[in-house]
Amino acid sequence: xxxxxxxxxxxxxxxxxxxxxxxxxxxxxxxxxxxxxxxxxxxxxxxxxxxxxxxxxxxxxxxxxxxxxxxxxxxxxxxxxxxxxxxxxxxxxxxxxxxxxxxxxxxxxxxxxxxxxxxxxxxxxxxxxxxxxxxxxxxxxxxxxxxxxxxxxxxxxxxxxxxxxxxxxxxxxxxxxxxxxxxxxxxxxxxxxxxxxxxxxxxxxxxxxxxxxxxxxxxxxxxxxxxxxxxxxxxxxxxxxxxxxxxxxxxxxxxxxxxxxxxx
Amino acid sequence: xxxxxxxxxxxxxxxxxxxxxxxxxxxxxxxxxxxxxxxxxxxxxxxxxxxxxxxxxxxxxxxxxxxxxxxxxxxxxxxxxxxxxxxxxxxxxxxxxxxxxxxxxxxxxxxxxxxxxxxxxxxxxxxxxxxxxxxxxxxxxxxxxxxxxxxxxxxxxxxxxxxxxxxxxxxxxxxxxxxxxxxxxxxxxxxxxxxxxxxxxxxxxxxxxxxxxxxxxxxxxxxxxxxxxxxxxxxxxxxxxxxxxxxxxxxxxxxxxxxxxxxxxxxxxxxxxxxxxxxxxxxxxxxxxxxxxxxxxxxxxxxxxxxxxxxxxxxxxxxx
Numbered sequence: 001x002x003x004x005x006x007x008x009x010x011x012x013x014x015x016x017x018x019x020x021x022x023x024x025x026x027x028x029x030x031x032x033x034x035x036x037x038x039x040x041x042x043x044x045x046x047x048x049x050x051x052x053x054x055x056x057x058x059x060x061x062x063x064x065x066x067x068x069x070x071x072x073x074x075x076x077x078x079x080x081x082x083x084x085x086x087x088x089x090x091x092x093x094x095x096x097x098x099x100x101x102x103x104x105x106x107x108x109x110x111x112x113x114x115x116x117x118x119x120x121x122x123x124x125x126x127x128x129x130x131x132x133x134x135x136x137x138x139x140x141x142x143x144x145x146x147x148x149x150x151x152x153x154x155x156x157x158x159x160x161x162x163x164x165x166x167x168x169x170x171x172x173x174x175x176x177x178x179x180x181x182x183x184x185x186x187x188x189x190x191x192x193x194x195x196x197x198x199x200x201x202x203x204x205x206x207x208x209x210x211x212x213x214x215x216x217x218x219x220x221x222x223x224x225x226x227x228x229x230x231x232x233x234x235x236x237x238x239x240x241x242x243x244x245x246x247x248x249x250x251x252x253x254x255x256x257x258x259x260x261x262x263x264x
Numbered sequence: 265x266x267x268x269x270x271x272x273x274x275x276x277x278x279x280x281x282x283x284x285x286x287x288x289x290x291x292x293x294x295x296x297x298x299x300x301x302x303x304x305x306x307x308x309x310x311x312x313x314x315x316x317x318x319x320x321x322x323x324x325x326x327x328x329x330x331x332x333x334x335x336x337x338x339x340x341x342x343x344x345x346x347x348x349x350x351x352x353x354x355x356x357x358x359x360x361x362x363x364x365x366x367x368x369x370x371x372x373x374x375x376x377x378x379x380x381x382x383x384x385x386x387x388x389x390x391x392x393x394x395x396x397x398x399x400x401x402x403x404x405x406x407x408x409x410x411x412x413x414x415x416x417x418x419x420x421x422x423x424x425x426x427x428x429x430x431x432x433x434x435x436x437x438x439x440x441x442x443x444x445x446x447x448x449x450x451x452x453x454x455x456x457x458x459x460x461x462x463x464x465x466x467x468x469x470x471x472x473x474x475x476x477x478x479x480x481x482x483x484x485x486x487x488x489x490x491x492x493x494x495x496x497x498x499x500x501x502x503x504x505x506x507x508x509x510x511x512x513x514x515x516x517x518x519x520x521x522x523x524x525x526x527x528x529x530x531x532x533x534x535x536x537x538x539x540x541x542x543x544x545x546x547x548x549x550x551x552x553x554x555x556x557x558x559x560x561x562x563x564x565x566x567x568x569x570x571x572x573x574x575x576x577x578x579x580x581x582x583x584x
Binding site: 105106108109110112113114116117118120121122123124125126197201204205208209210211220223224226227230231238242245246247249250253254257 | 283286287288290291294295298299302303308406407409410411412413414415418419421422426433515516518519522523526527534537538541542544546549552553556557560561564
């Protein structure tokens with residue numbers, strides 16, 4: 001995939017976040033997130049780069065650790081949604097007939113439930129946790145991918161080269177490997193990036209509502225407290241939580257845009 | 265409009281009705297699976313520390329010891345007739361509780377929806393026609409899209425209400441306030457409009473870009489038709505995708521924004537939903553899910569009807 005400058009920069013940014021998160025997960029840095037490092041509400045300075053929160057915990061370490069949850073939820077949720085939507089959509093589009101009608105009808109019914117309701121219902125049923133967030137995002141976001149993959153499958157079904165291969169006795173595996181996957185790849189890749197941006201935001205929302213990982217710090221959880229702190233003049237928790245969140249989603253968004261706009 | 269009024273395609277309408285009922289039943293099945301198969305309702309209600317005996321006796325009392333199929337059928341039959349039973353945490357029937365919360369939600373979401381849609385349609389049209397406008401608006405839209413709704417609401421509340429004092433910080437007219445009800449609705453509606461505008465303006469821009477490239481517009485321009493009237497032609501041709509998008513937004517309007525309602529302390533449906541989740545109130549969540557799904561399906565049907573009525577190409581099946 002050839003990208004323009006913005007897209008490359010965005011990819012670089014996403015890579016940076018990935019390095020940050022995997023280093024934090026591996027225990028290389030930002031380990032002092034669950035022990036007090038100073039007084040409560042210390043403003044940003046040399047002692048704590050981004051200041052401390054209400055309990056005197058280092059905000060910088062929490063923010064770096066928070067990247068873990070956001071990235072896992074983003075990648076996992078987007079991959080799950082693309083896998084489910086892509087498979088079902090391609091199947092419906094390629095088979096047509098009653099398979100298509102039933103699957104499309106089920107998808108429409110699924111899409112009729114407002115995402116917020118489905119997300120929170122899943123969170124209630126599964127209990128808080130990163131796995132819940134990933135499943136909830138995948139379950140609520142696959143319908144859009146389904147439609148895109150189905151349209152692509154329908155186009156493929158009547159394409160000459162596909163039918164010619166079929167007439168020559170090509171097996172299902174050959175068709176999938178040579179025709180279906182290459183035809184679907186651009187659609188699914190762009191869906192993956194768009195859903196990643198969306199999933200990161202959804203994770204923040206769920207964390208804000210207390211449905212995300214209870215044992216790890218996350219940006220949404222920091223934001224949930226920051227509103228009332230902001231009113232008292234404590235601005236740094238808000239900045240510490242919202243700047244990386246906005247930057248991560250911005251990277252994904254720019255990447256999605258530049259990959260969607262690439263020349264045919 | 266064509267001179268001959270088109271007759272309503274009754275078979276298609278009937279098919280839509282059957283599909284609508286089937287969809288609603290499927291939504292009810294999904295809700296049932298979430299609450300009675302993924303999770304144990306008795307455990308949800310008693311919390312984590314409950315003893316197995318207490319859980320078992322509650323299961324019997326709630327009728328959960330009956331067969332899975334019986335419960336599923338009963339649940340779906342009740343849900344598609346909009347009988348949701350009583351809210352476990354509040355004791356009152358879930359339906360009226362939900363309707364009560366719908367008022368405050370619509371009070372800010374409906375104006376916000378109208379404002380956001382108007383701004384996004386106009387912005388999309390302007391962006392599709394002028395390059396400079398396009399640059400500015402797509403940058404702004406990317407910024408809005410990249411900012412989590414939590415951040416937008418926190419910042420808007422802090423800057424516009426707290427610091428500048430243009431709006432009341434939070435509250436709702438029912439709580440015996442001194443300001444007019446309009447003041448409380450304004451900022452949530454503005455935030456709603458902004459959040460909706462971000463993704464919508466890109467959608468409308470793409471729609472209008474496609475319509476502006478249509479060859480019949482070159483024909484009009486060649487005859488010297490002024491740009492203002494050409495915009496009218498573009499708008500009419502774009503009715504289908506625009507109305508479809510507006511229809512998609514109906515379900516959002518009905519649920520409201522969880523974040524806006526939490527932070528502005530609005531007793532709406534989103535806030536009720538969050539409360540129901542925290543109280544593990546399955547009946548209330550079911551009621552909200554099924555009712556909003558019904559509104560979504562009805563809204564979609566309404567939009568299709570509007571497009572069918574306005575766009576003669578749809579009536580003649582030139583485009584689907």
